[in-house]
Amino acid sequence: MSNGENPKGNPGVVGLAGFGMTTMILQFHNVGWCGVGPIVALAFIFGGLAQMIAGFQEYQSGNNFGYSAFVAYGSFWIALGVIFILNHFNIYHSNTRDTGWFLIGWTLYTFIMWIPAMKIHSAMAVTFTLLLIGFILLDLAHFGYPEMVKIAGYELMFCALSAWYMMAHVIFAQVFGRDVLPVGRPWIR
Template sequence: MTMPSSSSEMEKSQSVAESTQKVDEIFYNKEYITLGDRTYRRSDLLTALGSDLSNNNSTDAYPKDQSRFRKLGNPVPLGLASFSLSCMTLSLVNANVRGVTNVKLLISLFMFFGGAIELFAGLLCFVTGDTYAMTVFSSFGGFWISWGCINTDQFHSISGYGENSVMLDNAIGFFLAGWTVFTFLMLMCTLKSSWGLFLLLTFLDLTFLMLCIGSFINNNNVKMAGGYFGILSSCCGWYSLYCMVVNDDNSYFSFRATMMPNAPIV
């Protein structure tokens, strides 16, 4: 064993012990905190110790970094529900299932559930920071509202063309062509997502394409093909919706969405 070589080392160790004891003496008020013989600004010290402590001890009525502790619901399933139901019903009419070709009864569904609710879901995605979902849902919310207005007599969108059915078909073709391009661009952003979302937009793009071509050439069989693709798209939407809302707490039949190759692992 080695003893301290001089009294200076003993004094140094004694001073360290005294300084350690001084740290236990904490004095603070609203703005400053004193630790031993040093005084710190309260906000700077709490920031250095971590934002969690800063939030828990803040005297502000509205803490600055409280948003990440607030649990928000996921608005994506709402958008998928709105889209899938509206797409399913419209596609059944486009496919002439059971001889139904008139969409008048479904206009309220297109404008309120397919349009307003989906637009609302897109705006909620803005709150959660999901730029892609915000763009897709808000855009298709606008589509459903527009499609409902086109088929509403008060807007005279169809009757305004009078007997010129060829111009009407071409105008509808232009409308659907624009949505074909938009859907394709959104489809390219799902190549590393789930198979359900990828197939939803794939079949939806084919739906717009078939309806667009059918309008340009005035061929009902091509439009019916678009209706069948729309039914497949809505089924993929139902699948994606179920995967997002089901869990072990609410169902015995819970499963995860199947991801595409090279999808990022979260």
Template sequence: MAVVEETRATPAAALPVADPAPLGLAAFALTTFMLSGHNANFIPDLMWVGLALFYGGLVQLLAGQWEFRNQNTFGSTAFSTYGGFWLSLGIFVILAETTKLGGTLSGKNDLANGLAWFLLSFAIFNFYMLLWSSRINLAVFGVFLTLQITEVLLAIGFWVAAHRGVAPTGAEVGFIRAGGWAGIVTAAVAWYASAALVLAAMNNGRAILPVGKALWTGDRFSFGQRRRLGQAHPAR
């Protein structure tokens, strides 16, 4: 009688993958810079729309999905959400500029009012992500802090524009222009964080550009993730 040996299948070891966080931060930074430059009134309008769809939108969304592969709950949530932010905003602007939707909304001041509520909704999301980013490092915390200021200023600016019945441009509403400059600072901080992570990855995880320590290191709460956003892969 043949003897059948019982064997247990062992799961294949996961292959190492690159950290998608620098890509996600870079996509967010460049798109934010272009839109913020328009809000600050020195970059022409609509220059940012293509970037919103493909770089800040699609590429950042992909970075979020790759963070799922790395079991990074914070990074996957942040990048996927803001990828959706840029895709939604870009498509909305295209519809408003090329269809009857634009004329309908502009006549009722709904365009500015709708953008204000859009920004406020993301500011609510950004607020709790700002709190949890204090457990990562100072650079990532700085991105969410400056972004919080940007979103609040822009939301107020669009509400003011809707109330006054004026076009929501940085030249006519001071809050929008201020939000534009705050967004430029946000982009600069995000670019710095991206550059720091790229350089660290090229040096086997050793930090070259300082990103600062976590502001909150308590273990009372857990993100349910194996690796935090901004933490380079260990040397292999």
């Protein structure tokens, strides 16, 4: 930049990319298109580690929403990866109900984050609304309605795409110097 500023990257682009990619591939599994191998790898590295690093960078910038969301959902992915591995090796098996209670905890956290998401902008509100609906569908799937897994899978693909849209918004705005992909007004003023 000619004015001597030293621009810094926005950690949100990595956090949103990791969340979107790992969410998308898990949904490919949930609808029956792939196994769990790619999910475990992504859960530890991109959805987990990279998203947590982005969260810690959000902390440095003073963004508590990004800090909480990226560190928490990064932890979610690592924990889910651990559940898959423990189940695979039958070290400590989490049955459907156990996993359901795990998901209910994340549903409650997502509900809390959904409220401030509506104050940020429409794209964030849409992403968290879709995530909350997806968790509710998965909760139902784990407590007696297994057909909801596939429905959640398709619904959460839109959540992943919404996260990628926000990532692209930030990257395109910097590269093109203008708002190429608008994110819309907040739902709560």
